[in-house]
Amino acid sequence: MKEKTQMPDEQAIEAVIKRQFGSLSWTPDASADWDAFMSDFLAGAPLYPAKRPVKQQSVNAFMERLSGLEGTKLRSFHETVLGTEVRVFGNVAVALAGCEMVENETEVSRGVEMLLLVKDAGQWRIAGQAWDLESDEVKVPPHLSGVGAT
Template identity: 50%
Template sequence: MPDSQSSSDRDAIRAIIVRQFASLSWSEEHAPGWDDFTGDFLAGASLFPAARPAKPMAVGDFVDRMRRLSDTSLRTFDQAVLGLQITVFGNIAIAAVGAEMTENGDETSRSVEMMLLVKSEGQWRIAAQAWDKASAINPLPDTLVSGATSR
């Protein structure tokens, strides 16, 4: 595959990731973008939150859970991409994202999110997404904190 095509594909995937994080950020002045969030997934895509044991969650169920939280205990939620690595091979790709979340303006946490993406009918979509929380014993990799994007 020509490098220009891979670059174009990485740009399209990067745009999906930026949209994903922006759509799940909200405040009293800014509503979440539920439709933008769900629109980037393939039908039947599974999410795997950090809780263990691992259990797949449908995208709609995740949105319902987050919507309930946004109406009750999670009045503000801000997500930021700290770093990103994308690898494309033909019509499949993986993306690793270092992220930081701030809940209700004061509780900050970090995570790594991994996405499996598939290109179908000229559009990239997320087929599966999983994430895990960062901690002192499980810190973010330096490559996902730099703010840089690669491959």
Template identity: 55%
Template sequence: MANGLGTDEDLIRAVIARQFASLSWSEEHAPGWDEFTGDFLAGASLFPAARPAKPMAVADFVDRMRNLSDTSLKALDETVLGVHITVFGNIAIAAVGAEMTENGAETSHSVEMLLLVKSDGQWRIAAQAWDKASAINPLPDTLVSAATSR
């Protein structure tokens, strides 16, 4: 148990669920920018799928997504398909298979990798990177099922 709230894996799964829920919105449901940013350590870097790889600050990512939500991306639904977590002491890595549906029509898949650090009893994201799935680069079988692995 960690703080009587569940195992470290349970707490990390809660962070992941909150991340994906906060980045899902529609015209009736606003994005959760504060929930999204609250799970990151100060100075955390994001690495979007675009290449060459270029780090992005969390605030810059939120500004970009906020602009999209106000203009061309009126609805985004992010769903966790599967998760694999490895914990060692106060550090962890999590691989997440995800599905995104944009504006109720265009669906895509990705794998997101998170580096997490436990500090003051809370798991926070230190870095996050993702890449798009394709026919050439499909989602790993372990991250496709809604049943998550440990």
């Protein structure tokens, strides 16, 4: 299979995604990088977590909730990008990211995050993000799970 050549915008968006996931990792000895996490979002960007019923959340509220869990019942958290799919048109883009989360070094889950991005002053920023977790009924597609071609 011929490997897809990535364009600079796709590479920049994948870097944003990797920074997002990496910034949310912490251990008992090292905190998450909340400043890096916040810096990639546009002001007022809505988040839609997997929990149902659906409820919009601000980036600040999401960060406050997670940072409050850091070091308490959630002693460690690590999120890894498994695969991505990026579509760009001019200064707008959508990205899908398959991910794996490990909580307290033992609880593993996977999911897909979908991001709406806009480019402003040469920088890609997240305008909105929603995600869902893998279940017995809904599996992470192979191309986003690190198993198939990206």
